[in-house]
Amino acid sequence: MKDFIFHVPTKIVFGKGVCKSAGKYAKELGKKILVVIGSGSVKRTGTLELVMSSLKDASLEIELLEGVVSNPLLSKVREGISLAKQFKADAVLALGGGSVMDTSKAICAGVMLQNDIWDVFTRKVTIKYALPLITIPTIAASGSEMNGYMVITNDESKHKLAAASELVKPRVSLLDPTLTFSVPKDYTAYGAVDAVCHLLEPFFNGPEPDPVLQDRIATAIIKTIMEAAKKAIEQPNDYKARAQLMWSASLALCGLTKAGVGDHFFPMHLIEHSISALFNVAHGAGLAAIIPGWMKWRSQSDPSRILRLGELLWNITDQNGVNQTISNMAAWIKDIGCPTNLSELGIKEETFDDIAQNAMTQTSIWGKSDIITKEIIKEILIYCK
């Protein structure tokens, strides 16, 4: 086991209707709450009204920031920072998916920052202070409700970069699986793929050769997501499936399966961030198209981790089980209606150079340019085509 720090200060309140406790928890953080939402689905479903009522019942002052899009934009973050300053927000409440939560985190961090918030993403400055955050996720996907990561796309430079800080970890996250009943089939599937990929990255890319406990916990969660996603897609109001999916997605990126695995990075996410920055595809769809190809590429240099995954997920004990493991993974991705390669997303080989070039900005910021070169990324993309 490698040395690690594990810290999840977020209080998780999980259950049917917990979004109606928003006021109770927000009140503990201040009087003026900036509520951040996406493009309006929370209005149509009535969730925004429920949350707003709860905040009003707790006598809180509210300001609303609307219009966060998927692959959330730096321009919207800057708008939110201005609004939060003007309103003198005490805290931020994110009501939405990963994009809304990540935008909210960047707002929380940006309000007290001397620099522009993008400097945090390019690692020019670190966050020293952030407003407290409550999240109410409306989709099981990013796990942002239980970690300190945020991913923002710079609409000018077309770079999608990730940043992390202890200070933007939500104080409280209200996880209400009934809010995800209305998530369409495709986005339910994308969310499931995203969560699975969060578990696969440390599984495949940590330096610990055989992280026994972490492997077992990671595959316990992956298996559950695989089953629950299928059920939730077939039967959107299946509470049990939605609940399993929601809690699994939160646990997937809270640091639990990463703790002890060693310092690693997220190559599949890195490549996908460039794809969605350039082609604006849904993050989970982009990951779905990369995972099987990436696994094939990975198995060339080291099949052992692919075999371990196959063993734990599907009892594949055959030493030649690499192909079976990869095809099982691809079959699940396909089964839930996601693309399994880049051509299904309409992304052609002639763009691979652009994607790889875009990705280099991330690798240099992450200090990984020596490990994952432009040539390696192009090689991986060929496996994913």
Add this chain to the structure above:
Amino acid sequence: MKDFIFHVPTKIVFGKGVCKSAGKYAKELGKKILVVIGSGSVKRTGTLELVMSSLKDASLEIELLEGVVSNPLLSKVREGISLAKQFKADAVLALGGGSVMDTSKAICAGVMLQNDIWDVFTRKVTIKYALPLITIPTIAASGSEMNGYMVITNDESKHKLAAASELVKPRVSLLDPTLTFSVPKDYTAYGAVDAVCHLLEPFFNGPEPDPVLQDRIATAIIKTIMEAAKKAIEQPNDYKARAQLMWSASLALCGLTKAGVGDHFFPMHLIEHSISALFNVAHGAGLAAIIPGWMKWRSQSDPSRILRLGELLWNITDQNGVNQTISNMAAWIKDIGCPTNLSELGIKEETFDDIAQNAMTQTSIWGKSDIITKEIIKEILIYCK
């Protein structure tokens, strides 16, 4: 999935030699640190010196409370509270096993309490304030380093009672597996059994009939403990085994596998607390002697959960696999050198009435007298004899 709140604010710092960071983390909590230890093994191993040096290097004032015994006593807690008040401690540092950590928690809570601390255990008062706590566990067992539970024995009334509070959850726990190299074989085994039992209690006793994710995570951890305990007993300095054991034991009772399972209680622990209160056996040894018999008793009314355990741990898919599952569990307990029934502990049938009578104090405090009567406890004890 049942509704739940999950909250683990403790920062876990895990790795070789992290005990030497005691000063760094203690300094964040105040200037005057009360260090609590057991009967001196941390002196013999040199660990106390390391920790003390680290505290002194951080210019902290230190007071030492020595002599906490296993099945820790209320009288020692009271002594610690007096000492902490007199010293005007800002924080407490627990260096030891579950007994030292639980004693420290009770001291943290007792310092600012108007009532006597025992009133917390008998549920007469709740904790409103507690000093901050750092723990440095020296054995993988109780999980006290990552939760809000504490168990104390009243040396006058011979009752061993548990209490819980958010406020006594450690702020920081420094988990250094090398500190456990010197734990003798028997106590390594007792610790492993305790941790396994922390996972079995919610597995068997939650109201959720089929908690898919929690079952899988719980058995992932149980399997790891079973393997790692054997290795650590064979080879006490096997860092990997000690690390797996240590992190597994912490995760076992941090709320992770309990979250979503529903409100349940700890019948095996309840019975064992009475046994160790009356006969002063090691907690893990008492649990080891109870687990197989309790499983037999449990399978009479509902074999499904026993079968589920067998399926997940040993791929037992036979519908008649109850006996196989129980005998596999007993075989592991025996294999690591623990008793598998009460007679091996020298506890005779004629004492069962006393044990059951003693346990009734706990059931009434827990409000479970209707579920687990004296007669039921005696019935279970017969299976364990």
